[in-house]
Structures are given as structure tokens and as C-alpha cells.
Amino acid sequence: MRQLYYYLERREWSCPEVGNVLKKNFVPDWPLLASYLISEASLMSSSRWNRYISALPRQPYSLLYWTPSELDTYLVASQIRARAIERITNVIGTYNDLKLRIFSKHPELFPEEVFNIDTFLWSFGILFSRLVRLPSMNGKVALVPWADMLNHSPEVETFLDYDKSSQGIFFMTDQSYQPGEQVFISYGKKSNGELLLSYGFVPKDGTNPNDSVELSLSLNKSDKCYKEKLEALRKHGLSTPQRFPLQITGWPVEMMAYSYLVVSPPNMSRQFEEMAAASSNGTASKMGIKYPELEEKALQFILDCCELSISKYTKFLEDGGTPDSGELSAKQANRKSLLKKMATDLCTSERRILYRTQYILRRRLRDMRSGELRALTLFNGFRKLFKQ
Known part of the structure; x- marks a missing residue:
């Protein structure tokens, strides 16, 4: 094993007054770090971190930087779009909170030309793509x-951590490298969608063993027990619609439990609570639950949702998104081309998982129904035999 050490600097503000005000207002780690980055970046050559900050991308392609129109156009089929919107909304909400509580009260320390929504989106984008958790420091970021300039590979098992004896960060590799050979690190077991969300790239289709696609399931609003089922879900922190991850290897037991709840009839109302509990990701539900009488309906429900999702992916991949009206500059055209390629790569990989799920579901339902047919044929044969 080789260890590459990096000196761990203490976070000292070039403008101490800014840091003191934020700390006195108990600003959490993430927005505090984001504000620190913005403050240091505004000082340019006066900042001790100027060389590092100058090397950071000014506008990465993570989904935090996609416009609402771009998200709607290129990720209309993917559930990662909803997560991107949630993330953007959270960052904007954090900025608005700081602006109201702190920035507006100290304009001399937090001028709007420096601390604004654009710089916050930039700094949070840097944090989402570059922050690391240090195990020996209780997971501190x-x-x-x-x-953090190292590229990702799902084939390596590497990590960064803090070494108390040297007071430095070390990078532990799982293999030896030759001089001039590129060194990789793992960004974690993330799907292609998660890598696009935070890092702005999509691995080549079929190369990510951790790839998954989220399938959205919903209660039927015309269900006579809709309110009771929704209440049971909310009790366990769930909602409708609810997203579940699918992988090439299968789907989680929680999704099956959720499907049982969706298709369950009114006379099973006493089981709604159990089904909702098993739909959550709590440890108690890991063994899963089974309702043989609902199995076929639950699988058919998942298949219907899966095929609906496939149709959305297919439509996007065939249409390629809604074309832009008007002329585009060279820069705009290049951006559109890059975003469209990443979206196409993502949708191709996610649809592949959905196709695999569709195949498994169809086969299981066929086997169940053919088994029922054989049993019925055998039963009718016995009836005819005894009638003779």
C-alpha cells in the first residue's frame, strides 16, 4: 500500500470578521464552508488558497448548474431530475436564509456582489463534488x-483519511502505480445518475457495477382506502409517489412491500400498518413480508410502472428533447450538445436496467400464471374423472 500525504491546514479566514459573524450565528458546516470558499475566492491573490481556488472549475456540469428548462428538456424521463430540483431548491433556501439573518445585517462584510445566489451555487457545487468524509475524525467533512482533483473509478478501493501522528491527510491506494500512470480514487458506490447529479459526468454504459435507476410508485387516488394508506405511509416517513432503486440484480424488498400496500383490498386494512412499516428502510423491514394472495397483483403493478417509465425514456431517446427555438451562439451550441450527450448516456443506462426488470417481472408473472393454469387443468381433470 502506498500513502500520499497532504498537509491538513486549519480553516483560517483571511477576513476573520466574516468568519466570526457566521460562527456567532451558528451557521452549519456546509453553508459555513461554502461561505468560506466564496470569501477566499473574492480575495483572489490575497488569499492563501488562491492557487487552489484558481484551479477549480468556474461552472461545472453537475445538475446544480442546469437551468430548469435544461432539466425539463433533457431529464424528463429520469427521476434524477426531481433530486436535482430538490438540491437546487435547498441551496437557494439556504442562501435566502443566510441573506435574511446575516448578510443583510452586515452588508459591509457580505456585499451582494460577492455573496449572491450565483456564487452560492458555485461554492455548493464545489462542495458536493469535492468534500470528503474523514473516518478517523468521526466522519467530519x-x-x-x-x-480532490483525482478522477473516479468504480474498480478501485481507495480512501482519504486523517493521520494524527503526521497531522496530514493520507491517500491509501489498493494497488501500486508506475511513474506517470494515472491514480484513481472512488467517489463511492454511486449510480450514474448520482455521479451526474454531483460530479457532472456519466460513466460509459455497463461500466458501473453500482448503477441503478429509481422507479416511482404511487397510491391510486381512486382507491377507497387512499387516505388510510397514505396516513400509514406518512407515519413511517414515506409518501406518494415514492422512489425506489432498481439494479440489474433486482429490486429492494421495501418496494415489494409498498406494492403490496398499493394493491391491497379494504378487507386487509389491518395489514396496512405492517406493509407501510416494511416499505421503509428501517432494519426491522429488511427481511421483507409476503402476501401470496397479493403477489401477482403487486408484480403486475410494478411491471406497469416499469413499462410506463420505459416509454418515457424511449420517447426522449427517440426525440432527443425539444429543439431550441432561435439561433444559438457557439458557446450555447456546445453546451447544448454536451448536456444532451450526458442525458442520452444516462437515459440509455437507466433504461437498460428497466428493460432487465421488465424481463424478470414478465417471466415471473408468466411462470405464476402458467402454474395456476396447470393446477386448474389438473383440477378439472380430476372433476371429470370422478363424474364418470
Whole structure:
């Protein structure tokens, strides 16, 4: 094993007054780090981190930087669009909160030309793509300059951590590297959608063993027990619609429990609570539950949702998104081309998983129904035999 050490600097503000005001207002780690980045970036060559900050991308392609129109156009089929909107909304909400509580009260320290929504989106984008958790420091997050420039590979098992004896960050590799050979790190077991969401790239289709696609399931609003089922879900922190991850290898037991709840009839109302509990990701539900009398309906429900999702992916991949009206500059055309390619790569990989799920579901339902047919044929044969 080789260890590459990086000196761990203490976070000292070039403008101490800014840091003191934020700390006195108990600003949490993430927005505090984001504000620190903005403050240091505004100082340019006066900042001790100027060389590092100058090397950071000014407008990465993570979904935090996609416009609402781009998200709607290129990710109309993917559930990662909803997560991107949630993330953007949270960042904007954080900025508005800080602006109201702190920035507006100290304009001399937080001028709007420096601390604004654009710089906050930039700084949070940097944090989402570059922050690391240090196991030996109880999972504390940190920016590790230059070490965060390493590219991702799902085939390596590497990690960054803090070494108390040297007071430095070390990078532990799982293999030896030759001089001039590129060193990789793992960004974690993330799907292609998650990598696009935070890092702005999509691995080649079929190369990510951790890839998954989220399938959205919903209660039927015309269900006579809709309110009771929704109440049971909310009790366990769930909602409708609810997203579940599908992988090439299968789907989670929680999704099956949710499907049982969706298709369950009124006379099973006493089981609604159990089904909702098993739909959550709590440890108690990991063994799953089974309702043989609902199995076929639940699988058919999942298949219907899966095929609806496939149709959306197919429509996008065939249409390629809604074309832009008007002429585009060279820069706009290049951006559109890049975003469309990433979206196409993502949708192709996600649809592949959905196709695999569709195949498994169809086969299981066929086997169930053919088994029932054989049993019925055998039963009718016995009836005819005894009538003779």
C-alpha cells in the first residue's frame, strides 16, 4: 500500500470578521464552508488558497448548474431530475436564509456582489463534488486541496483519511502505480445518475457495477382506502409517489412491500400498518413480508410502472428533447450538445436496467400464471374423472 500525504491546514479566514459573524450565528458546516470558499475566492491573490481556488472549475456540469428548462428538456424521463430540483431548491433556501439573518445585517462584510445566489451555487457545487468524509475524525467533512482533483473509478478501493501522528491527510491506494500512470480514487458506490447529479459526468454504459435507476410508485387516488394508506405511509416517513432503486440484480424488498400496500383490498386494512412499516428502510423491514394472495397483483403493478417509465425514456431517446427555438451562439451550441450527450448516456443506462426488470417481472408473472393454469387443468381433470 502506498500513502500520499497532504498537509491538513486549519480553516483560517483571511477576513476573520466574516468568519466570526457566521460562527456567532451558528451557521452549519456546509453553508459555513461554502461561505468560506466564496470569501477566499473574492480575495483572489490575497488569499492563501488562491492557487487552489484558481484551479477549480468556474461552472461545472453537475445538475446544480442546469437551468430548469435544461432539466425539463433533457431529464424528463429520469427521476434524477426531481433530486436535482430538490438540491437546487435547498441551496437557494439556504442562501435566502443566510441573506435574511446575516448578510443583510452586515452588508459591509457580505456585499451582494460577492455573496449572491450565483456564487452560492458555485461554492455548493464545489462542495458536493469535492468534500470528503474523514473516518478517523468521526466522519467530519473537509476539502483536501489537490487530492480532490483525482478522477473516479468504480474498480478501485481507495480512501482519504486523517493521520494524527503526521497531522496530514493520507491517500491509501489498493494497488501500486508506475511513474506517470494515472491514480484513481472512488467517489463511492454511486449510480450514474448520482455521479451526474454531483460530479457532472456519466460513466460509459455497463461500466458501473453500482448503477441503478429509481422507479416511482404511487397510491391510486381512486382507491377507497387512499387516505388510510397514505396516513400509514406518512407515519413511517414515506409518501406518494415514492422512489425506489432498481439494479440489474433486482429490486429492494421495501418496494415489494409498498406494492403490496398499493394493491391491497379494504378487507386487509389491518395489514396496512405492517406493509407501510416494511416499505421503509428501517432494519426491522429488511427481511421483507409476503402476501401470496397479493403477489401477482403487486408484480403486475410494478411491471406497469416499469413499462410506463420505459416509454418515457424511449420517447426522449427517440426525440432527443425539444429543439431550441432561435439561433444559438457557439458557446450555447456546445453546451447544448454536451448536456444532451450526458442525458442520452444516462437515459440509455437507466433504461437498460428497466428493460432487465421488465424481463424478470414478465417471466415471473408468466411462470405464476402458467402454474395456476396447470393446477386448474389438473383440477378439472380430476372433476371429470370422478363424474364418470
